[in-house]
Amino acid sequence: xxxxxxxxxxxxxxxxxxxxxxxxxxxxxxxxxxxxxxxxxxxxxxxxxxxxxxxxxxxxxxxxxxxxxxxxxxxxxxxxxxxxxxxxxxxxxxxxxxxxxxxxxxxxxxxxxxxxxxxxxxxxxxxxxxxxxxxxxxxxxxxxxxxxxxxxxxxxxxxxxxxxxxxxxxxxxxxxxxxxxxxxxxxxxxxxxxxxxxxxxxxxxxxxxxxxxxxxxxxxxxxxxxxxxxxxxxxxxxxxxxxxxxxxxxxxxxxxxxxxxxxxxxxxxxxxxxxxxxxxxxxxxxxxxxxxxxxxxxxxxxxxxxxxxxxxxxxxxxxxxxxxxxxxxxxxxxxxxxxxxxxxxxxxxxxxx
Numbered sequence: 092x093x094x095x096x097x098x099x100x101x102x103x104x105x106x107x108x109x110x111x112x113x114x115x116x117x118x119x120x121x122x123x124x125x126x127x128x129x130x131x132x133x134x135x136x137x138x139x140x141x142x143x144x145x146x147x148x149x150x151x152x153x154x155x156x157x158x159x160x161x162x163x164x165x166x167x168x169x170x171x172x173x174x175x176x177x178x179x180x181x182x183x184x185x186x187x188x189x190x191x192x193x194x195x196x197x198x199x200x201x202x203x204x205x206x207x208x209x210x211x212x213x214x215x216x217x218x219x220x221x222x223x224x225x226x227x228x229x230x231x232x233x234x235x236x237x238x239x240x241x242x243x244x245x246x247x248x249x250x251x252x253x254x255x256x257x258x259x260x261x262x263x264x265x266x267x268x269x270x271x272x273x274x275x276x277x278x279x280x281x282x283x284x285x286x287x288x289x290x291x292x293x294x295x296x297x298x299x300x301x302x303x304x305x306x307x308x309x310x311x312x313x314x315x316x317x318x319x320x321x322x323x324x325x326x327x328x329x330x331x332x333x334x335x336x337x338x339x340x341x342x343x344x345x346x347x348x349x350x351x352x353x354x355x356x357x358x359x360x361x362x363x364x365x366x367x368x369x370x371x372x373x374x375x376x377x378x379x380x381x382x383x384x385x386x387x388x389x390x391x392x393x394x395x396x397x398x399x400x401x402x403x404x405x406x407x408x409x410x411x412x413x414x415x416x417x418x419x420x421x422x423x424x425x426x427x428x429x430x431x432x433x434x435x436x437x438x439x440x441x442x443x444x
Contacts, residue, residue: 101143104129117144117163119155126150131161175199175206176213183222192218281316282328282336283309287344288430291406292316293336295328299353303339303405305426319404343407345437348374356404361392365399372413374438379417401425407434 104112110130119126120136126144127133144150147157147164157164179195190198195218196206210218230244279301283292286305292312294302302319304312317325328336335352342350358366368387372378378386384396400411403425412431416422424431 098143101129102138102141105141106135108132113161117147117150118142119144119150119153124155125158126155126163127158128161128163131158131163133158133160172209172213175201176210179206179210179218180221183218184225189222189226277320277323279316279320279323279325280328280332281313281325282332283312284336284340286340288426288433291340291343293328293339294320294325295332295335296355298355300335300339300405300408301355301357303408305343305406305430339408345441350408354405354408356409358399358402358404361389361395362399362402364389365396366403366409369400369403369409369411369413372410374410375441377413377415377435380414380422381417383414410434413438 101112101116101118103109104115105118108130110128113128113130115129117126117128119142121140121142122136126147142150142153144153151157151164175198178198179190182190182195182198192203192207195210196203199206201209207217210221216224233242233244277296279294279296281292281294281302283290285291288305289307290305290309290312292302292304292306292309292315293300294316302316304315306312306315338347338350338352341347356366364387365383368383380393380397380400381390383400384390384393387396389396400414401423403409403411406426412424412434414422421428421431421435
């Protein structure tokens with residue numbers, strides 16, 4: 092039977108061609124014998140010729156044919172897109188043999204070019220980049236449970252050790268064996284304190300600061316420290332470290348221009364190059380990823396520069412928050428984009444005073 096409740100609201104949706112209501116109901120036109128989605132781009136029928144149905148099957152049972160333009164008898168475009176992307180993410184997350192773009196597109200019923208654009212729009216990165224991130228995630232997990240580094244590499248879906256070492260060095264700043272070693276034999280003291288960005292946790296070795304992280308509470312920050320150095324001996328900092336902790340909090344809060352403490356950070360030669368360039372960016376100034384790549388003499392390494400910024404182990408002291416996208420948007424930030432915004436606005440205001 093045709094829908095008799097809320098017909099006025101449904102009619103308004105049809106008049107406005109409201110695609111957000113697609114899937115909620117369909118409308119049929121008695122003069123044409125066709126039923127459509129409310130968001131269909133076809134010509135608006137006369138109100139007296141319109142009937143509303145809860146489901147496409149009900150309209151079909153009443154003798155109406157589906158519109159060839161909006162295809163109301165199929166899944167809505169939005170649902171179809173979401174389903175296709177979700178299915179692709181599941182495949183890329185669990186398959187050791189990475190499906191090709193052609194295979195992913197064929198499974199979704201789209202062309203490779205269209206599916207590539209759709210996936211990037213929904214997820215923010217390409218299928219290949221997503222697969223790479225998932226493979227690295229599997230590698231980190233495998234390194235903790237497999238008997239050898241080689242076993243972990245192949246269990247994660249890498250086809251060669253050289254490829255695994257190249258990717259892990261770029262993404263982590265260390266080789267798989269170094270990550271597996273996890274700071275073995277290293278002694279790290281840690282302490283946390285509230286600051287105007289939430290909480291800050293600081294890890295330090297005998298040589299200097301090795302880790303600074305920001306968050307809403309200290310518990311997850313301590314987990315992040317132990318994840319980075321799983322084999323290190325981590326203990327609460329001794330009382331005398333409170334002076335250095337206060338210096339770091341004052342620096343993060345914007346009350347001092349320099350924390351004045353030595354760093355002990357490990358990274359690839361490329362990451363060290365990027366991090367050194369970051370520390371040379373004046374407060375109140377921003378650069379784009381491409382500008383930073385040009386500044387270090389590697390204009391074609393924009394993606395690698397972005398990865399190095401994301402791998403920065405010491406928040407604020409190495410000011411990766413001063414790097415933004417080419418279009419002026421803030422881009423990402425390891426310690427929450429809201430904190431990045433606060434830091435940039437405060438530095439900009441401070442430089443004007």
